[in-house]
Amino acid sequence: MKKYLDTRTIIFIIIMAGMAVAPFVTDPYQLRVLISCELNMIFAMSLNLLMGIGGTVSFGHAAFYSIGAYTTACLWYHFGWDYSTNFIFVILITGLAGLLLALPMSRITGRYVTIITLSFAEIVNLIIRNWDPVTLGQMGIVGIPNITLFGYRFKTKIQFFYFALIFVILTYIFLKWLVESKLGRNLQAMRDDSIAAEAMGIKLFPNKVIVFTISAIIAGIAGSLYAHLMTYVEPATFNANLSFNCISIVVVGGLGNFTGTLIGSLFLTILPEYLRRFEFLFKYRMIAYGMVLVIVMWLNHSIPGLKLKQSVQKFFARLLHRKTADQEV
Amino acid sequence: MSLLEVKDLTIRFGGLVAVDNLSFTMEEGQVTSLIGPNGAGKTTVINLLTGFYTPNEGQVILDGEDITGNPTDVVVEKGLSRTFQNIRLFSNMTVEDNVLIGMQHRIEYGSFLSLFPNPRKNSWEKKAREEVGQILQRVDLSEYRYDRSTSLPYGKQRKLEIGRALAAQPKILLLDEPAAGMNPVEKRELSLFIKSLLKDVKGILLIEHDMKLVMDISDKIVVLNHGAKICEGRPEEVQSNPEVIEAYLGRKGARNAASK
Numbered sequence A: 001m002k003k004y005l006d007t008r009t010i011i012f013i014i015i016m017a018g019m020a021v022a023p024f025v026t027d028p029y030q031l032r033v034l035i036s037c038e039l040n041m042i043f044a045m046s047l048n049l050l051m052g053i054g055g056t057v058s059f060g061h062a063a064f065y066s067i068g069a070y071t072t073a074c075l076w077y078h079f080g081w082d083y084s085t086n087f088i089f090v091i092l093i094t095g096l097a098g099l100l101l102a103l104p105m106s107r108i109t110g111r112y113v114t115i116i117t118l119s120f121a122e123i124v125n126l127i128i129r130n131w132d133p134v135t136l137g138q139m140g141i142v143g144i145p146n147i148t149l150f151g152y153r154f155k156t157k158i159q160f161f162y163f164a165l166i167f168v169i170l171t172y173i174f175l176k177w178l179v180e181s182k183l184g185r186n187l188q189a190m191r192d193d194s195i196a197a198e199a200m201g202i203k204l205f206p207n208k209v210i211v212f213t214i215s216a217i218i219a220g221i222a223g224s225l226y227a228h229l230m231t232y233v234e235p236a237t238f239n240a241n242l243s244f245n246c247i248s249i250v251v252v253g254g255l256g257n258f259t260g261t262l263i264g265s266l267f268l269t270i271l272p273e274y275l276r277r278f279e280f281l282f283k284y285r286m287i288a289y290g291m292v293l294v295i296v297m298w299l300n301h302s303i304p305g306l307k308l309k310q311s312v313q314k315f316f317a318r319l320l321h322r323k324t325a326d327q328e329v
Numbered sequence B: 001m002s003l004l005e006v007k008d009l010t011i012r013f014g015g016l017v018a019v020d021n022l023s024f025t026m027e028e029g030q031v032t033s034l035i036g037p038n039g040a041g042k043t044t045v046i047n048l049l050t051g052f053y054t055p056n057e058g059q060v061i062l063d064g065e066d067i068t069g070n071p072t073d074v075v076v077e078k079g080l081s082r083t084f085q086n087i088r089l090f091s092n093m094t095v096e097d098n099v100l101i102g103m104q105h106r107i108e109y110g111s112f113l114s115l116f117p118n119p120r121k122n123s124w125e126k127k128a129r130e131e132v133g134q135i136l137q138r139v140d141l142s143e144y145r146y147d148r149s150t151s152l153p154y155g156k157q158r159k160l161e162i163g164r165a166l167a168a169q170p171k172i173l174l175l176d177e178p179a180a181g182m183n184p185v186e187k188r189e190l191s192l193f194i195k196s197l198l199k200d201v202k203g204i205l206l207i208e209h210d211m212k213l214v215m216d217i218s219d220k221i222v223v224l225n226h227g228a229k230i231c232e233g234r235p236e237e238v239q240s241n242p243e244v245i246e247a248y249l250g251r252k253g254a255r256n257a258a259s260k
Helices: A007-024 A028-053 A062-079 A083-106 A111-130 A157-179 A182-192 A194-199 A204-230 A240-253 A258-275 A279-283 A285-298 A308-320 B042-049 B072-078 B095-102 B119-138 B154-166 B184-199 B211-217 B235-239 B242-259
Strands: B004-013 B016-026 B030-035 B057-062 B080-082 B172-176 B203-207 B220-225 B228-233
Touching: A007 A028, A007 A157, A007 A258, A028 A157, A028 A182, A028 A204, A028 A240, A028 A258, A062 A083, A062 A111, A062 A204, A062 A240, A083 A111, A083 A204, A111 A240, A157 A182, A157 A204, A157 A258, A182 A194, A182 A204, A182 B095, A194 A204, A194 B072, A240 A258, A258 A285, B004 B042, B016 B030, B016 B042, B016 B057, B016 B220, B016 B228, B030 B042, B030 B184, B030 B211, B042 B172, B042 B203, B072 B080, B080 B154, B095 B119, B095 B154, B119 B154, B154 B172, B154 B184, B184 B203, B184 B211, B211 B235, B220 B235, B220 B242, B228 B235, B228 B242
Parallel strands: B030 B203, B030 B220, B080 B172, B172 B203
Antiparallel strands: B004 B016, B004 B057, B220 B228
């Protein structure tokens, strides 16, 4: 029988418990790194929904992140609204952007989708760069206050940390609901074989629109938190690198595996920060980073630890040219 | 009234007439087979019936209802469900989930209710999973319920595909070369299994190259060549039809066969 608490859920609970006690033992710098971890978790989970469940590789997911960040920043700058109001607009505007990007999907499939997402991110970035009256262009928006909810302004980064943690948990639970529902199953069926899915009576286009919209909204929420964390937004932050970094997290964590995404975010956010200490490694950190990615991908698209035994077995089996029981079908 | 009536069905791809003025009928409680040499247009016919292609001319009437040119999701709801020539399972999903996809149009809660737990979703999920149990029992795959679909052996994957199609509770099951790649023992088993499926569906349309299988289980055979029907009838009538022999063996081969 299927177990009620599977391994992934248990690992999720352990990570969240660990995160919950982390502020008591970290210094402000480490706390800040952990907050970026949380933002990366939300951001990467949204991309994993699109890539792992929806089967669409997006090279431009930073677009939604930046739209979310700029929405809350602009609303604060022009109207002085607080986060509780801005949050609604973040959802509306990023959702609309996701919807917009999904429209070409009625005619386009496969790698062309990827190219469209890449161009979409560039277009969004160009608009942000040049729409001076609203986004202040290259200068960026400076001095965004810490999150304010219904008149109460967060005083410390610890409060911010727990606020973001709530979003991580909510996103995870929401995505779990989604994946285990009819909608989630249909999306996975489309990912595995769109022709068979169509033959089973699944309407492809509406499902694509829904998954793009939801993914965009979650990414936008992560972006809006980012604006309040950094206190400033500028166009240069939201470049293609941000998208690629997010893809690395998803790939390291495993496609369609949200617990893996959490581990991937921890790993790939903390590792580069940790490597800063070593001058030699810091110079070559991008190479080290790349190598880590290649090794992890080699180990069967998953975090070592979740599938460690199998992965290592396979790795050595390949070395020794021997078959493991698992490979004989 | 026939269960399925195909009238003057024609589709052209550019200059090529892939299916040419095809008419045939299917009766309730029968296995109807569609045979013909490679490239005769058999799979195209299935694609036309299930809404993957829209015919240029002609009509498809299912149980008295015109379903010509309907999109695939409507066709599934009206009661046509298919399998594929080359197995098309959802490879990263479990056996259970594959069957659940088959019955997805009968699970009546929408995308919005999918996003959070609610009584409607819970009760439908529970009901659907119970039904999956019955279907897996029907196709003899209960023990594989939580396995990944592609980890099954080949013959079982075929059966799962049939199970997935059955889960849609179709009136007519369209089987596209179910015996491809099977050994004689498996084929015998399959022919009994297909016959037994008539308890679950009103009619079966079978596309198959294995003549023994086709002759064994068909109540009626439609022979296609170059997209056009050359013959239709009971297995023994078709077997002795000179045009059919010619289509399969060529003119010279047919003469040799006749002289023997």
